[in-house]
Amino acid sequence: MADEKIAVYFCHCGSNIGGKVDVEKVTAWAAEQPNVVVSREYKYMCSDPGQDLIKDDIQKLGVNRVVVAACSPTMHEPTFRKAAADAGLNPFLLQMANVREHCSWVTEDKDEATEKAKRILSAQIHRLPFNQPLDPIEVPVNPAVMVVGGGIAGIEAALKLSATGKKVFLVERNPSIGGHMAMFDKTFPTLDCAACILTPKMSAAGKDPNITMLAYSEVEEVDGYVGNFKVKVRKKARYVNTDTCTGCAACQDACVVRKVPSEFDQGLGKRTAIYIPFPQAVPLRATIDPTNCLTLKGKKCKQPCTTACGPQAIDFDQQDEVLDLEVGAIIMATGFELWDPTPETRYSYGKFDNVITSLEFERISNASGPTGGHITLKNGEAPKSVAILHCVGSRDENFQEHCSRVCCMYSLKFSHLIKEHLPETEVYECYIDMRTYGKGYEEFYKRLMDEGVHMVRGRAGEVSNVALSPEEEGHLIVKVEDTLLGIVRRIPVDMVILSSGLAPAHDAKEVSQIFGFGCSANGFYLERHPKLEPVSTVTDGIFIAGCCQYPKDIPDTVAQAGAAAACALALVDNPTVKVEPTISYIDPEKCAGCHICVSVCPHAAIQYNEEKGVAEVITAACKGCGVCVAACGSNVPQQAGYLDEQIFAEIEGAMAL
């Protein structure tokens, strides 16, 4: 290691680092450190002239080890490693010293920040002599893609990928694709009929020869790595042969169990035990719900469905099927759940019949919904007055801190629909702030004000039925502070719509664990970088789209689905992908064959070779956690890029001053 020539580059990052760390001082100090032949500072190392500094020194000064003291390696390590590689230096001979996220941005005092920057830099200077050139491992890529979730995001991503000729598995846990959008009546601000714009896409996805539709199915296990995922999908038994079922719904008409609350109608309508969730379902196939079907519950039933079914598609003995699928990339589009307003007891949801959620109103106002599109109270009468309460379970530290982004606009849409159906009905919108940020949204808000909707600025405090005056008798009373008038108002209405926020799916956490990426503090899937990689996850090859990442409207969802499809395509359109070579290896000369590493490996990547009596790493299966290295009593497994010597040297460097 006599001929190590280390170059140090210290980035000011404008004033992000330079404003806190005395860059000149640290750079001068670094020049005196062992093996350092050149130490430079620059305003923006990631710029082309910054990268050229590195390239020039490698080529002209014969620099063979590089430290860039700048931002987090998550941000620009690939940038600088590529620059090094372009200049002929193995990229793994370059280390980043994170002096921005871990130092200048988190340290109050300038002197302290300068000293900490030195320690962070010193750790990397000490480490570098032990770095070895590594070659990325090139693995083949399976060109198929799995899309998990069949709402508008999943459908859009699947169609885009299919258009490029890729094979797509579209997995949806419900009997039909369509997601929440299929339940909506109109979409804001254009008032397009949701079904009219969604169902053509649903049916296109259903007919697409490149798309394998796996509805009523759930992902159980994911193994493998970028380009080579192995996914176990459970295709739940529908008790109906989907090859012969024609979707004629004769079974549905014959079924004697007729009062099951319809999930699609938010429990406002009823369905049968054998059912097609809605007329435009894709795939248009019947499903038997085993918790309500008399036969499947072991009770007596004459099975009129079997009699009614022409093609004899009903099969009470059908079992779940577990499919083993292999794909190169995965797009998560698992959507959201409407926040259940029951815990917000002040609004009396579940207590009064005519306090309903926004999704319930979507179904009521929908022509194919339980009331045939007539906006009515529970007793069938038309409401004479309606209050729409914004920010229920959103922007509320007691429940969800985040803004759900779509509620202001869908609430305005509701006002419009009510005014359209019932021009005489008074509508009150109780809002905190009117957030109409999208294209055409502010204009829609203005238009609604002209339609005679009452805008009340203030978060509603209570919904009760306690009348304090004759005109309040028999009404729901919304108590709200009108912050523009500076008075507390009591508004008697017939119907209250709670504009509930969007919540992460109840099992978002568990699902993210199956796929191996994390969730944000608010429970939505965590993107790799909030600005530059909003559709990637920390797991290479797994992308996210739609409301599973954060609440968003339909245009943003569709745009993000396209972006996720493009990212997946950029991966699977290549025959191979390079994966990080920071994996473990075992020296057979030293291995005693004790099996400890075999037992701790999370990915079954270490096998015991009976013949040789030693453990062996399966290169393609090792993901580089290094657990085996720490577990071995004799330090035989070593992890490239994270050798013990490298970690020791980093510690020595960090503690050297």
Next chain:
Amino acid sequence: MSDQFEPRLIGFLCRWCSYNGADLAGTSRMKYPPNMVPIKTNCSGRIDPVHVLKAFQEGADGVLIAGCHPGDCHYINGNYRTAGRYPLMEKMLEQMGLEHGRVRLEWVSAAEGEKFQRVVTEFTAEIRALGPLGWGKQFHDESADLAVDEAAKEAVPA
């Protein structure tokens, strides 16, 4: 800097959760004491007790190990290995005469910048209260080495 004792700390952070949690604390401009230098490994399960010993040998006053929350490990269950080893290591360090509290294991997710800030702030204060450890000085003091050599010579008859 004031005259109070400023501990020097090492923090082993797993790359997927805790390192990113520390990054988030940075991007959110959350301030915490500058005493800890982070060292990145792919998984907290890569941390060998000898790394912790090495840090103390080099003069660290405290060592933090931070990994993904149970169930969140990028490598399925690497952090369970960490959790399994940790009590054994604590016991071993205790037998070597180390005060309780100089090593700390924490789960910090990539979304928990605030937790990272809190953990480092608390840990720094706790180690400051414990005072300097001084193992590094012992190891690097040549006269101490000589004393060991002498003792060894006496123990083994020539």
